[in-house]
Amino acid sequence: MTPQDIGDIFLRDYLIAMYFATLGVMQIGASYGGISGILFLSSERSSRVFGALLILGALLFFFTVPLWQEGPWGAVSSGGVTGREGLPVAWETSSWRDLTSARNINDVDGGFSGGSQAIWFPLAAGFALISTYLISSVIHRSNSGATVSVASNAGIEHLKSSTWAATVRASLSNWRRSWRREVGDEFATGMPWGGVRWLVAKVRSR
């Protein structure tokens, strides 16, 4: 067993945990924002409880997997699975006593560096975002028939009264019509560099 093998197991469990945790936090955030179109449950309070349970469940899964899955758990001070410093590491399930340190594996031994987490976390979160939009569009499909008026680029504000599936096409269509003006306005008024603002104004005036 090499750090690469450990990394594969670790990555799988991490992605699963962060996927479900992000599903949960999106339910909580959307409930506070009143964005009912992406809530899985009808009431905001139950959505918050559901979201919290998803986060708790995801973390419990991640940290308790070593209880039933064999791995280099508890090899905290022996230097890692590669047998660094000539110390072999037991490949076994974790005890309850060692459980909280079992998952804390250094990146050189198959865990993640900060940079790796910065890649894998957004990936899991991105899948959770897509899943939330698709699942909620199915759950609230009775709202999908409603006429969606997308006169402004209001983004998820539209999801207070409709679903993502029913809104996205109209929103993109609206964006196609207005993007030149919107982007031009941003760069003409917001740019702090005087020279660039002058250049943008010149280009826009042509």
Add this chain to the structure above:
Amino acid sequence: MGRGSVVGSEGSIQVNAFDSEITKWLNADLGGFGPLDWAMKLLASDYLVPPLFALVIIGVIFAGRNPEERFRYQRLAFKAVIAIAMSNWIVAILNSQFDRDRPYVALPEDIELMFYPATDPSFPANPTAVGFAVAVALLPVSRKLSIGLASVALIVGFSRVYAGVFYPTDVLGAAVLGMAMPFLAGGIIRLFDPALNVALRVARAFVVA
């Protein structure tokens, strides 16, 4: 190694008596009590609190109650992400400049390591810097949220001193560094304000912001 002794090889920060005494007290005197060790190892984990902070940032993206508030929150979430990146970057620079041995290396007879053997220098404590960067960046969202995040960041710093991988001044220095990062991130965002606003407009077109 004597108590309060000054430790450090050439090119490294010396360990002062304050650091070594508090670290030894937390690790050796308080440590060894099973349930507390168990909890501290969990809090010190690389895979618990850092992802929770990232989850909070995602939650903030959706938490605004109207378009104006949501727009403000999303810009603050972006500011928090930039502040995290800046913290990591500056911590890496400081690590390369101040090669301070970890407590379990400098005080091997007094400190029991409850963490994996970290290979980078001790100063400053990266997770604390990141935690405070997020806490301060999200202060305009909610004071309660910000205080909660800062408290968690401090507890994580405490847990890592307890675990024998940081000194108290690593944590304190990192807290100051982390608190400064959102201001730096704010300056960077102001420089590229239109680009961020355009990115948010594109995200709104896809109904994801």
